[in-house]
Amino acid sequence: MPSQKSTTTLRAESGQAKAPQRARGHARVAALLEAAGTEFADKGYDAATMTAIASRAGASIGSLYQFFPTKDRIAGALLESYLDILAETFHKLREAAPSLDVSLLASRLTRTFVKFRASHPAFAVLVETYSYALPRTMNIRESLRREIESVLAEVAPHLAPAEIAVRAAVIQQIMKAAVAVNGDTSIASRKAVMDELDGLMRHYLQDAIQRANLETPTSS
Template structure:
């Protein structure tokens, strides 16, 4: 386990306060470019092997410019991880709004494959989440944050459920979604598509049972 993986949420929060916040559009664009470069670097090399020098080079920026906004590698990793979680949260927000009008099969498909699709388009996410042991700067754990978002989707389609039951069911749904990630990455499975379809069917049955009272 790396030293970064032992950092607490409190430590990350303290370090995140050291960065200079951009005030103009040009500064925001530069920060976005630095974060994109960091994501590529972490995805290619992992957290430990990535360097600030390489991140700056990928962004076409000077090392001084990088340090101006992100004084440490840990700080830029934390900022990038937080942006990823916010993206996932927005995905769940949109799904929550659409969920009541969706066919259960379609809702099951979207939930089952959300994490798989996100990791495919943001390959640094898994490495950073593992490095930080689910600590997110200034907020609750990544797992807890995303479980809350899943609960909000379930509450939208099954409002008859008590909050405690929604919390339990959201945890089960989260584990099904994580299982989809594991299956997608397991090259020893001869027919991953067929297995994924079975898992999606399991999600559909679980959702059907949860919302049966209201539909």
């Protein structure tokens, strides 16, 4: 049975494989993952089929099985690719955070999950609905919280690690609230509510920064 391969783990079967062959392999896997994302988003995990995924990718079912022998394998690889994208998003935010105005940083944090889910609708399907089939999803929230901790540590470096962990959990809940608000069509003015969440995030970040400044070591 072929082993799982993803965009980050795909390796040439032979050390003699030429670069164009490897490039074609990566492109084929990328196309399969994109097709799987569309299929999962449209039909959900249970109703999605390997045949439909192959068809969406314009590939044969044999080609799909060559890279992903089961549906949970391609779902797992898709989640890995989503996590890579999120990690890169937080990496860029972490690098920019010290130079950003607090209001802008707050707005970016509040909307990070909203924008990501809009661009990758299958993420919510796989994480929230079918975690029983994909055990690794149990660790995703914790991994994302650590990413938030790293951003907070950049703007409030003198906060104790325990306090950073607590505050990151609160920030994560505000970010999740933004996702809920964005998807709640019963709210008459979602923009106004999102602006309120921005303000809540801004005040919370300002409090963390001020607290960190109070705890800044002074030279004797």
